[in-house]
Amino acid sequence: MTDNPDRTIGVAVLGMGNVGAEVVRILDESAGDLQSRVGAPVELRGVAVRDLGKPRKVAQELLTDDPAALVARDDVDIVVELMGGIDPARGLIRTALENGKSVVTANKALLAEYTGELATAAANRKVDLYFEAAVAGAIPVVRPLMQSLAGDTVERVAGIVNGTTNFILSAMDETGADYGDTLAEAGRLGYAEADPTADVEGYDAAAKAAILASIAFHTRVTAADVHREGISSVTSADLVAAKKFDCTVKLLSICERVHGTDGRQSISARVYPALIPLSHPLASVNGAFNAVVVEAENAGRLMFYGQGAGGSPTASAVLGDMVMAARNKVHGGRGPLESTYASLPIAPIDDVPTRYYISMKVADKPGVLAQVAGEFTKRSVSIAAVRQEGAGDDARLILVTHRAPDRAQSECVAALEDMDSVLKVSSVLRLEGTDD
Amino acid sequence: MTDNPDRTIGVAVLGMGNVGAEVVRILDESAGDLQSRVGAPVELRGVAVRDLGKPRKVAQELLTDDPAALVARDDVDIVVELMGGIDPARGLIRTALENGKSVVTANKALLAEYTGELATAAANRKVDLYFEAAVAGAIPVVRPLMQSLAGDTVERVAGIVNGTTNFILSAMDETGADYGDTLAEAGRLGYAEADPTADVEGYDAAAKAAILASIAFHTRVTAADVHREGISSVTSADLVAAKKFDCTVKLLSICERVHGTDGRQSISARVYPALIPLSHPLASVNGAFNAVVVEAENAGRLMFYGQGAGGSPTASAVLGDMVMAARNKVHGGRGPLESTYASLPIAPIDDVPTRYYISMKVADKPGVLAQVAGEFTKRSVSIAAVRQEGAGDDARLILVTHRAPDRAQSECVAALEDMDSVLKVSSVLRLEGTDD
Known part of the structure; x- marks a missing residue:
């Protein structure tokens, strides 16, 4: 893991959809810049696709429909997984990591389930698992x-x-x-x-x-x-x-x-x-x-x-990760992996303080607002703003609550639905981004 | 440079102004979190200040007015430079890097002159020189x-x-x-x-x-x-x-x-x-x-x-860098340093395409706009928008040009200043952020 600027970094790309095609294009067009930034040449070893017959902008000999064989190649240092879905991506990434290859992926569905398993495999072999492109495309988050x-x-x-x-x-x-x-x-x-x-x-x-x-x-x-x-x-x-x-x-x-x-x-x-x-x-x-x-x-x-999506923006994030993973292959070291030391419990939505916006059709008669307000008071939810609109068959009440546990808020909604003077709760949404 | 989670990472802080004081506070209050994130304990070895007599929120025995001695200590792995200015910061950082210590600095004036010298010293010893806090405070840029x-x-x-x-x-x-x-x-x-x-x-x-x-x-x-x-x-x-x-x-x-x-x-x-x-x-x-x-x-x-300034936001950026430098000390590897391979020439402002906004007091008589416009046409600068305002002694002409080399734009302004019917060019600003 010491400096070795003479080695060439071999890259395998799995999947050639919008993002994969852009990654392949940029790897080719920016080869000189990428080499300068990595400190060693970066070469595309192959691209795994499902359909070998489809015309693509890449030399035919680089294409394969056997991703496992591509990942297993000795001259592949970094696997860029852009096929999406859980299987076979999960197994391919694991195998790559277990064999000491770094992995760059944009696969959010996979990461949202299996980051633990994959990060452990990466940690064991001291390689990188990068996934900037999995969230918000080109935006570094x-x-x-x-x-x-x-x-x-x-x-x-x-x-x-x-x-x-x-x-x-x-x-x-x-x-x-x-x-x-x-x-x-x-x-x-x-x-x-x-x-x-x-x-x-x-x-x-x-x-x-x-x-x-x-x-x-x-x-x-x-x-x-x-x-x-x-x-x-x-x-x-x-x-x-x-x-x-x-x-x-x-x-x-x-x-x-x-x-x-x-x-x-x-x-x-x-x-x-x-x-x-x-x-x-x-x-x-x-x-x-x-x-x-x-x-x-x-x-x-x-x-x-x-830009949170699209071929080029997502490819930008993928290639940023790839350059960093390649640098680590050349210069040693690695980026941070999963950090789970805090192990905080997950709060159920019921316990989370939220604010509600509720729109309802009501009977056009005196006292409805007082009745409605009563249901909120009973559950210690205070009302921040109310609008009464329309009249007769179209009388509506729209209200916004102050912060209270989500359970109390949703119980208020259930109580409203049971009230005779509330004809229909037409809409319930939460309110976010306020200080109070 | 291999994994060594048993070692303790020693940190020296140079300067205890707004940012330094916040860094020292957070190092103390977040010691547990920082240890978990670095993979080893992080300990403050000392803080160099100018005035030892000033009351500060740090144990007195950690204070020193000899930054060079602090930087030279064997148990200091990372130097956090927050004193600002060129000297003695430049020499202290160089010495630290030459002795294999990583450096985190927020010193933009120093970096804008001497990044080359400092990055070379860091590269020679394969240590980090991080400076996220030097630009836009807490904002990761x-x-x-x-x-x-x-x-x-x-x-x-x-x-x-x-x-x-x-x-x-x-x-x-x-x-x-x-x-x-x-x-x-x-x-x-x-x-x-x-x-x-x-x-x-x-x-x-x-x-x-x-x-x-x-x-x-x-x-x-x-x-x-x-x-x-x-x-x-x-x-x-x-x-x-x-x-x-x-x-x-x-x-x-x-x-x-x-x-x-x-x-x-x-x-x-x-x-x-x-x-x-x-x-x-x-x-x-x-x-x-x-x-x-x-x-x-x-x-x-x-x-x-x-937030681009202030003690806590800037300290956040400094500590992010410190954690990454400490991780590299523990796990090996290092972040990217200066990259100058492109070596592009600097374009003088004269050659850069810009747009101008020009406000002038003009004589309130017919034909002034045509005269003014003529000076722009002569220099191949085209006018995007014009407003004529006021009358008599307060007649004004405000115009915005299309993109053209800055030299041509400034020559137009000089020509306006020589015109009899232009009483005064009151204001010249450039226009940015437009597509055309």
């Missing part, structure tokens, strides 16, 4: 959290880390169109996949939340620990109502250190669509852009903003 | 540029990296007060030093531009290479006029890859107050906050935002 903030105490990470849902919510806000039409439009424009479930139901954002929470709080957090709600029930009426409270609606991935009244700490990791004030830095993050706000004890509030 | 973007090609870095001047310009914009009064107010509030020259004349921002340009373009850039103009000539009238063009005024540090018509590349590093469109992400960075926008070929546009 993993490395700043893991390294730049290594001497600080992170209190909260809140981000817009899914471009598809942010595109949909931004478009609904702008056009007034409803969810279904906007999703269809997003699909036509290439912002939503044929099966958009992973994005719109928050699975992608939850995997990223698990990765961010793990790093921020030095605790192993998996996707199953993340409370998850998607955007499919957000209506255009919610976006209109949000504006009346000087807010907009965003799908947020939130990782929070929860300070219990007994002084004990726990972690909340959660994904849901929420109202945030228009003055909040995340409110102006529109379209397919991503942004992550980090709040740390000493650093204060930091924001990272940029 | 150095590490993302050096590591996360290591596989990309940076085209431009533009930042608000001086809190004092940003506080003054924001306050002038908000209150309409003039420069002198606002500077005095900033001094009273602790946002400007007794001698504000380094801030208001752009020396601080220029040192940071030199550091950023060096990293972004893999070329050694020193403060002398940076074209520098301060904010002392910005008037409240400029801020009012800027608004009419949907702009505001910010002191920008700009590092740009200039693509010559012959295909050759050069670097422009420059600091000056400039108009930027209100829609630009830097326009809403107000008060003492800092932000840096990076544009890279593949990553696209990234923005980093946060």
Whole structure:
């Protein structure tokens, strides 16, 4: 592991979709720069693809449909995994690490489940496992959290880390169109996949939340620990109502250190669509852009903003990792791996203090507001703002609560649903990004 | 340089001002966390101060007024230099590096002159020289540029990296007060030093531009290479006029890859107050906050935002570096040092394409605009927008040009100053952050 600038660093790329194709292109076009930055030549040894027959912009002899054989080659020092999914990626990465190869991956679903297993394999062989591209594409978030903030105490990470849902919510806000039409439009424009479930139901954002929470709080957090709600029930009426409270609606991935009244700490990791004030830095993050706000004890509030998806931006993050892994191969040493020493417990969503926005159709008669307010008082949830709108059959009550345990908030909603004078609870969203 | 978790990492801190005091506090309060993150205990060996008699929040026996003796101690592995200034910091850091100690510094003035010398000393002994805190305080900028973007090609870095001047310009914009009064107010509030020259004349921002340009373009850039103009000539009238063009005024540090018509590349590093469109992400960075926008070929546009100064935020960056340097001491390896392989030439400001905003008092008679426009046409500078305001003795012409070499722009201004019908060129600022 000492300096050896004479060696050549061999790279294997697994998967040649949007990101893989860009990685292969840049490896070729920037070979000179990459060599200068690494301190040794970097050579592409091969690219594993599913379909060898498909025309691709890479020399045919570099292609293989046997990723295991490619990973096993002695002249491969770094494996760049961009195939996605759990299997066979998991086994290939493990084998690579166990054989002393460093790995760069953008596979958030895999990392959100198996970082522990993979990081252990990397630690055993003293090699790198880098994954900047797994969260927020080109935006450096993993490395700043893991390294730049290594001497600080992170209190909260809140981000817009899914471009598809942010595109949909931004478009609904702008056009007034409803969810279904906007999703269809997003699909036509290439912002939503044929099966958009992973994005719109928050699975992608939850995997990223698990990765961010793990790093921020030095605790192993998996996707199953993340409370998850998607955007499919957000209506255009919610976006209109949000504006009346000087807010907009965003799908947020939130990782929070929860300070219990007994002084004990726990972690909340959660994904849901929420109202945030228009003055909040995340409110102006529109379209397919991503942004992550980090709040740390000493650093204060930091924001990272940029393109969270797409071939070239994601390839930029992959190649930054690859250069660092290659440098370590040449000069010795390695980057930090999983840090789980804090082992904080996960706070169930019920215990996490939240704020609610509730919109309901009510009977147009005197005393309804007092009755509604009574249900909140009973559960020690205080109301921050109320709007009464419409009249007759269209009488509506919209209210926003102060912070209280989520369980108390959701019990208030259940009580409202049981009230005769509340005809329908049309919408319930949380409110984030406020100080009180 | 192999794993040795049993060793203790000894740290010497040079200087105990705002930042030093916070570093010492956090080293003490977070000892357990730091040990877990480093993989070995971290111990403060001593703090060098100028005045031993001053009361400080650290055990008296740790204080010394002999920094050279502290740096020379065998049980010091990492030197944290926070004294500022060129001497004796330069010699102390060199000695530390030459003796195999890693160094963390926030000393931008020193780095803007002597990174070459210091990085060479670090490279010879295979130790770290980290300086995240030297640019934009708590905001991770150095590490993302050096590591996360290591596989990309940076085209431009533009930042608000001086809190004092940003506080003054924001306050002038908000209150309409003039420069002198606002500077005095900033001094009273602790946002400007007794001698504000380094801030208001752009020396601080220029040192940071030199550091950023060096990293972004893999070329050694020193403060002398940076074209520098301060904010002392910005008037409240400029801020009012800027608004009419949907702009505001910010002191920008700009590092740009200039693509010559012959295909050759050069670097422009420059600091000056400039108009930027209100829609630009830097326009809403107000008060003492800092932000840096990076544009890279593949990553696209990234923005980093946060607190650029202050004891705790800067200490956060210092400690992040310290943890990484300590990890390398324990686990082997080291971070990237100076990278100067590209060795691009520096473009003189005259050759750099810029846009100008020019405000002038003119004679209130027909034909003045045509005359003025003629001077621009002669020099192949095209005018993007013109406003004629006032009348009689208060007739004014405000114009904004399209992009052209800065020399041609400044020659237009000189020609205007010679025109009889132009009574006074009251203000000249550049316009940045537009695509055309």
